[in-house]
Amino acid sequence: MRVHVADHPLVTHKLTVLRDKRTPSPTFRALAEELVTLLAYEATRSVRVEPIEVETPVAQATGLAISDPKPLVVPILRAGLGMLEGMVKLMPNAEVGFLGMVRNEETLQPAIYAERLPEDLSNRQCFILDPMLATGGSLLAAIEYLFDRGAVDVTAVCLIAAPEGLKAVEEATQGRNLTVVLGALDEKLNEVGYIVPGLGDAGDRLYGTVG
């Protein structure tokens, strides 16, 4: 597993405002989108491309185009939806599929409650979006789901991770072609499975509801 933790003052600045419990949902949503666009720059470094020729007003130029099959972006509902616009802004011709997952707050076990993905993911590059990697259970279930469907290459973009969850994902995905791109790697998980210092419940903070 390759891990990249953003080391950029703008990322840390925006994350600091996200962490602040006084930040209201509209600002939280705008910042989550901006953060993803910054992280997407790194996350798409290995996007598959092929050479193409174009005519400039002056001469022939060789450039690059994103190859087929197009990358598949998979936000994990609910909170991952807050990252979708920021990602597709950078890669407008990517396809988008959806996975709805919820973590049982007692057992911390994830469950998939909705799925809308292309049937066949063989030979696909997939980009999972989920702001929080806490125990790692949700991300791991999403990763396994995509690989089981035939994906060959998965990159997860998360705003904040706990070391415990990152380690769990790494141990369970040995030999997989997996990259994790993070805005920050925090200190730890608390006794109820929240990231410390984290930002609280990302879904609640994005959408202003509880649950």
Ligand SMILES: O=P(O)(O)OC[C@H]1O[C@H](OP(=O)(O)OP(=O)(O)O)[C@H](O)[C@@H]1O
């Ligand atoms: O690493 P884990 O311990 O699995 O926790 C992380 C998961 O928890 C949050 O989702 P949640 O279950 O709160 O659903 P929501 O997005 O609908 O709020 C978050 O968006 C991740 O999907």
Ligand SMILES: O=c1cc[nH]c(=O)[nH]1
């Ligand atoms: O800190 C956490 C852990 C799981 N899910 C969240 O939204 N936040």
Ligand SMILES: [Mg+2]
């Ligand atoms: Mg939640």
